[in-house]
Amino acid sequence: MMAIITPRAIPVNFFGSGKVSNLTYVFYNPSALAHQLAFGQLPIALCYADVIKPREIITSNMEWIRVAQHPPNADTDVDLSAWIPALFITQAYKQWWEEWKEHLFYRSALMYRGMINPMYKVPDNTVSILIPMLQFLHFHFPSVTYFLCHIQADDTPPLISRSGRPIELLPSGPISLIGNNAPTLAAIMHRGVRLKKVTTKRTKTSPSVAATALAQAFKVNFRIL
Amino acid sequence: MERNESLLIAASYFWSDTLNAFVFGHGPASPTLADVLMLTGLDISTADNTHLFDAKPSAKVETRAIGGWSGYIQKYRRTGPVNAREQTTFLNMWLDKFVFCGRPVGPTSVDLSAAERLANGGRFPLGRYLLGSAYHLLHQIARKLLLGQPIGNLGGPWWFINMWLNLHMHKRLEFDVFAQRFPRDIAEDYELDEEESATRSPLNFGEAAIVLPGTGGNEDQVSRFFQTLYEGLTREQRAWMPYEDPDTRFPLTFTPSMMISTRIVT
Numbered sequence: 001m002m003a004i005i006t007p008r009a010i011p012v013n014f015f016g017s018g019k020v021s022n023l024t025y026v027f028y029n030p031s032a033l034a035h036q037l038a039f040g041q042l043p044i045a046l047c048y049a050d051v052i053k054p055r056e057i058i059t060s061n062m063e064w065i066r067v068a069q070h071p072p073n074a075d076t077d078v079d080l081s082a083w084i085p086a087l088f089i090t091q092a093y094k095q096w097w098e099e100w101k102e103h104l105f106y107r108s109a110l111m112y113r114g115m116i117n118p119m120y121k122v123p124d125n126t127v128s129i130l131i132p133m134l135q136f137l138h139f140h141f142p143s144v145t146y147f148l149c150h151i152q153a154d155d156t157p158p159l160i161s162r163s164g165r166p167i168e169l170l171p172s173g174p175i176s177l178i179g180n181n182a183p184t185l186a187a188i189m190h191r192g193v194r195l196k197k198v199t200t201k202r203t204k205t206s207p208s209v210a211a212t213a214l215a216q217a218f219k220v221n222f223r224i225l
Numbered sequence: 226m227e228r229n230e231s232l233l234i235a236a237s238y239f240w241s242d243t244l245n246a247f248v249f250g251h252g253p254a255s256p257t258l259a260d261v262l263m264l265t266g267l268d269i270s271t272a273d274n275t276h277l278f279d280a281k282p283s284a285k286v287e288t289r290a291i292g293g294w295s296g297y298i299q300k301y302r303r304t305g306p307v308n309a310r311e312q313t314t315f316l317n318m319w320l321d322k323f324v325f326c327g328r329p330v331g332p333t334s335v336d337l338s339a340a341e342r343l344a345n346g347g348r349f350p351l352g353r354y355l356l357g358s359a360y361h362l363l364h365q366i367a368r369k370l371l372l373g374q375p376i377g378n379l380g381g382p383w384w385f386i387n388m389w390l391n392l393h394m395h396k397r398l399e400f401d402v403f404a405q406r407f408p409r410d411i412a413e414d415y416e417l418d419e420e421e422s423a424t425r426s427p428l429n430f431g432e433a434a435i436v437l438p439g440t441g442g443n444e445d446q447v448s449r450f451f452q453t454l455y456e457g458l459t460r461e462q463r464a465w466m467p468y469e470d471p472d473t474r475f476p477l478t479f480t481p482s483m484m485i486s487t488r489i490v491t
Binding site: 002003004008010011012013014015021024025026027028029030032033035036037038044046055068085087097101104105113116117118119120176178179 | 238242243244245246248250252253254255257258259260262269270273320325328335336338339350353354356357358360361364444445448449451452455465466479
């Protein structure tokens with residue numbers, strides 16, 4: 001059971017030594033899915049967000065060992081001896097989701113719904129003033145969350161959270177800002193010089209390089225928050 | 226299993242790269258290692274010290290110009306007792322064609338070192354690799370959708386995502402997991418009694434989840450699935466933890482003792 005509820009880095013494309021696809025990793029976030037695992041659900045916290053940058057290329061076994069053993073910012077010392085499967089949702093999570101949903105599925109996002117769902121009739125007063133989208137950063141909760149929303153001329157999503165804190169909207173790009181400023185794998189491995197040699201020789205496009213190129217295409221200015 | 230293309234397309238719009246989860250109208254949800262275990266029985270808990278990164282297979286297999294996977298089977302199948310070499314070549318195909326659904330859509334030796342390790346009785350958490358591959362596939366789809374690029378053939382375990390969506394949506398789709406019937410193994414010379422059934426119940430949640438009918442990428446169906454997921458499932462339709470089995474009809478149950486009954490399917 002501990003294997004299921006422990007946050008960890010999971011290997012991707014690890015067969016074949018990267019000949020076909022770059023070796024990388026993704027993060028398993030069971031705390032975001034606790035009620036699926038028959039536990040109580042608290043507001044979501046991404047324990048790897050500030051620990052290590054996601055989806056970097058693995059170039060050696062040592063790097064993977066380092067990533068796999070890098071401790072997440074989570075308490076994994078759990079006694080399950082008396083655990084009984086019982087999923088429930090805490091009031092804190094319920095309030096968190098209600099507010100977050102208000103933004104994610106806001107009225108102003110209806111134009112996108114119309115683009116994806118041709119059967120849906122977009123309300124007549126939906127007018128775009130900012131293309132393609134805005135990114136929403138929410139400081140009310142421990143984990144910063146983001147979503148893509150669409151601003152209408154006469155209707156903007158709430159800019160003040162229910163707790164009275166201001167919500168800052170920033171231009172969005174294809175990269176999530178959450179975790180983007182976490183230490184890179186190169187920094188963790190202290191291999192800055194070697195990284196330069198490797199990256200100049202590689203011909204394949206890595207996920208992180210591709211993401212940076214995409215960010216430039218979108219002209220996104222990342223800010224350290 | 227039949228691919229529910231419409232459901233997969235509609236759900237892809239809700240994938241969050243940050244959470245590694247679908248953000249549906251009824252809340253965030255995603256395949257977990259518990260789903261890997263309950264649906265596939267693959268190993269998720271063995272310590273990952275296999276060093277597959279540097280592993281080199283001891284023998285090579287020919288994969289080019291042999292006529293696809295059917296040519297691969299013709300070339301490597303043998304008669305008589307199965308040896309480690311034949312098992313390795315089989316597992317190489319099983320991993321690439323059926324588990325990870327490799328991008329080349331033809332014979333490859335990418336999974337050969339992992340196949341060799343499995344054939345020799347080695348253990349490693351293949352289930353984690355499967356989940357990583359599923360997350361990565363959804364990440365690639367989400368990025369392409371955001372940029373308005375065609376999806377194309379990305380390669381990846383779509384079947385596992387489909388199975389998970391089937392189970393997550395099974396109440397909405399009015400699908401009774403335990404009511405499904407499968408052909409029973411019956412000896413040729415055995416005659417069934419009048420009241421004896423020629424079918425059997427499913428053996429586990431995975432088997433039950435694969436028999437939902439598929440759909441093509443029908444625009445109308447995509448639209449309806451999208452609407453359902455956008456508005457969110459009603460409280461009665463939600464199946465956050467679909468592995469409730471109060472009568473213990475399946476051998477692998479979601480209980481604290483589940484790790485004891487964990488088995489590896491190879």
